[in-house]
Amino acid sequence: MNTAPLASSAPTGPSAPTTSSAPSAPTTYSATTSDVPVQPAAAPAPVGAAQPSALHPAPVLSGRRLVMTYGPQGTATHALDGVDLDIARADSLAVMGPSGCGKTTLLHVLAGILRPTAGTVLHDGTDLAALPDRTRTRLRRSDFGFVFQDGQLLPELTAVENVILPRMLGGVSRRTATAEARSWLDRLGLQGMHERRPTQLSGGQAQRVSIARALAGRPSVVFADEPTGALDQTTGQSVLEILVESCRDSGASLVMVTHDTKVAAICRRTVAMRDGRIAQEFVRPDAQNAQATQDAAVTR
Numbered sequence: 001m002n003t004a005p006l007a008s009s010a011p012t013g014p015s016a017p018t019t020s021s022a023p024s025a026p027t028t029y030s031a032t033t034s035d036v037p038v039q040p041a042a043a044p045a046p047v048g049a050a051q052p053s054a055l056h057p058a059p060v061l062s063g064r065r066l067v068m069t070y071g072p073q074g075t076a077t078h079a080l081d082g083v084d085l086d087i088a089r090a091d092s093l094a095v096m097g098p099s100g101c102g103k104t105t106l107l108h109v110l111a112g113i114l115r116p117t118a119g120t121v122l123h124d125g126t127d128l129a130a131l132p133d134r135t136r137t138r139l140r141r142s143d144f145g146f147v148f149q150d151g152q153l154l155p156e157l158t159a160v161e162n163v164i165l166p167r168m169l170g171g172v173s174r175r176t177a178t179a180e181a182r183s184w185l186d187r188l189g190l191q192g193m194h195e196r197r198p199t200q201l202s203g204g205q206a207q208r209v210s211i212a213r214a215l216a217g218r219p220s221v222v223f224a225d226e227p228t229g230a231l232d233q234t235t236g237q238s239v240l241e242i243l244v245e246s247c248r249d250s251g252a253s254l255v256m257v258t259h260d261t262k263v264a265a266i267c268r269r270t271v272a273m274r275d276g277r278i279a280q281e282f283v284r285p286d287a288q289n290a291q292a293t294q295d296a297a298v299t300r
């Protein structure tokens with residue numbers, strides 16, 4: 001369980017803005033399939049098998065034999081058809097696959113937004129389904145952050161207000177939440193834009209507000225569903241680098257749905273889905289960064 005208190009009295013945002021926006025990812029990859037340009041793990045995991053992370057033994061989230069069926073029998077859609085997946089601490093995971101293969105459903109099930117038809121999601125070893133609704137909602141607020149394709153900022157609120165709202169719903173005082181929000185917005189390059197409403201921001205700036213909102217509560221997992229799908233490629237790539245880097249810095253695991261192989265290549269690990277199953281899994285060979293970040297996450 002994340003030991004961070006729900007209502008902290010001290011700002012938990014970053015203390016010093018960073019100036020670099022370059023990811024610490026290496027520059028060379030070799031393509032192993034036509035659509036996923038990352039190298040397979042030295043000892044590839046059997047397809048569909050949940051593997052304890054080699055980097056950290058206790059995953060922050062584990063999906064076990066996840067099945068999600070929509071609709072009545074006969075016309076049912078099997079969006080998830082037996083998915084096993086572990087999310088390691090402070091890791092970055094790209095989820096790829098064609099439209100309709102179950103990526104969004106998987107994210108929502110892992111985040112406890114949707115209850116699976118069958119199977120279990122364990123968060124730090126606790127079965128999400130066993131928690132009362134209120135506890136699960138509180139857990140989502142305190143431990144999970146979300147970045148959606150179109151940002152989903154509230155149009156009538158300023159950038160700062162959008163970031164502080166979920167924090168205040170989680171019991172954090174306005175003063176503390178505002179200090180955190182300003183710190184994150186500055187860090188994400190939005191100095192001078194704190195009081196702007198979403199319509200007064202570019203798509204990339206709005207998405208950075210969403211990232212600030214997702215990270216302000218120091219979640220242990222950030223879920224991003226095609227977070228740059230609505231942006232042009234250059235803006236999207238820079239927002240992505242900021243997202244991956246910010247998650248690394250704060251020790252959050254990132255689970256990101258993307259269609260973009262360049263985007264997936266920023267992540268340490270990629271799973272490719274087909275028809276509700278994990279069809280392929282790849283791990284980038286340089287696990288060093290992830291190890292250092294995971295060590296930091298354990299002691300944060």
Ligand code: ADP
Pocket residue numbers: 070071077078079097098099100101102103104105106
């Ligand atoms: P992806 O994100 O990979 O495009 P989704 O998880 O959104 O895929 O959807 C997986 C499958 O489940 C698709 O066939 C989709 O039509 C179906 N589906 C998703 N949500 C619902 C729903 N609420 N009701 C019925 N079918 C759904």
Ligand code: MG
Pocket residue numbers: 103104105225
């Ligand atoms: Mg989707």
